[in-house]
Amino acid sequence: MISRITALALLVLLLPLLLCLGVLVALTMGRPVIFRQTRAGAGGKPFTLLKLRSMNEQRDSGGELLSDSERTTPVGRFLRRSRLDELPGLLNVVCGDMNFVGPRPLLPETIKMKGEAGQARGEVRPGITGWAQVNGNTLLSLDEKIELDLWYVKNRSALLDARILFRTILVMIAGERLTASPVRETPT
Numbered sequence: 077m078i079s080r081i082t083a084l085a086l087l088v089l090l091l092p093l094l095l096c097l098g099v100l101v102a103l104t105m106g107r108p109v110i111f112r113q114t115r116a117g118a119g120g121k122p123f124t125l126l127k128l129r130s131m132n133e134q135r136d137s138g139g140e141l142l143s144d145s146e147r148t149t150p151v152g153r154f155l156r157r158s159r160l161d162e163l164p165g166l167l168n169v170v171c172g173d174m175n176f177v178g179p180r181p182l183l184p185e186t187i188k189m190k191g192e193a194g195q196a197r198g199e200v201r202p203g204i205t206g207w208a209q210v211n212g213n214t215l216l217s218l219d220e221k222i223e224l225d226l227w228y229v230k231n232r233s234a235l236l237d238a239r240i241l242f243r244t245i246l247v248m249i250a251g252e253r254l255t256a257s258p259v260r261e262t263p264t
Contacts, residue, residue, distance in 0.1 A: 094164070109129055123181075173201070178200050179200065200232065207240060208220070
C-alpha cells in the first residue's frame with residue numbers, strides 16, 4: 077500500500093513534467109503518446125504496461141515495420157536513456173500491477189518460452205526498475221537478465237530495493253554500464 081500511495085504522490089508531483097514530455101512526444105512522433113502493451117505480472121497475470129512512446133511507425137516498402145533502432149527517434153532515445161519513458165508506469169504501481177523495484181515485466185509469450193525460469197521470476201510483482209536494469213539492461217542478453225531477475229527474487233529485501241533505486245538514479249545520469257559480477261554481489 078505504501079508503494080501505491082508513494083506512486084500516486086509522485087504522479088501528481090511529476091504531472092507537469094509528464095504533460096511536457098507528452099507534448100514533446102506528440103509533436104515529434106504523433107499520437108498515441110502512451111505506449112500500451114500486455115505484459116505478464118505476478119503469477120503470470122496479464123496487465124497493460126504504460127510507457128511514453130519512443131518509436132515511430134515507419135515501415136519499409138513492403139509495409140513491414142522497420143527495426144526498433146531505425147524507428148527510435150532522437151526524443152525516444154533521450155526518453156529511454158533518461159528512463160523518463162517509464163513515468164506512466166507510476167500508474168501501473170498505483171493500480172497494483174507493478175512495484176517500484178522488481179523484475180521488468182516481460183511479454184507473456186517470453187515467460188512461456190522461458191518455462192520454469194520465466195515462472196519463477198513471476199513470484200514477485202514486476203518493477204519499474206530492477207536488478208538487471210542497474211547491471212547492464214540493454215547490454216545484456218535475455219538469459220543474463222533472467223539470471224539477474226532470479227537472483228533478485230531469491231535475495232530481495234528492503235535494503236536491496238533501496239540500493240537498486242539509488243543505482244537507477246546513477247544509470248539515469250551516467251547511462252548503462254555492465255557490472256563485473258552482479259549475481260554474486262551481496263546486498264550490503
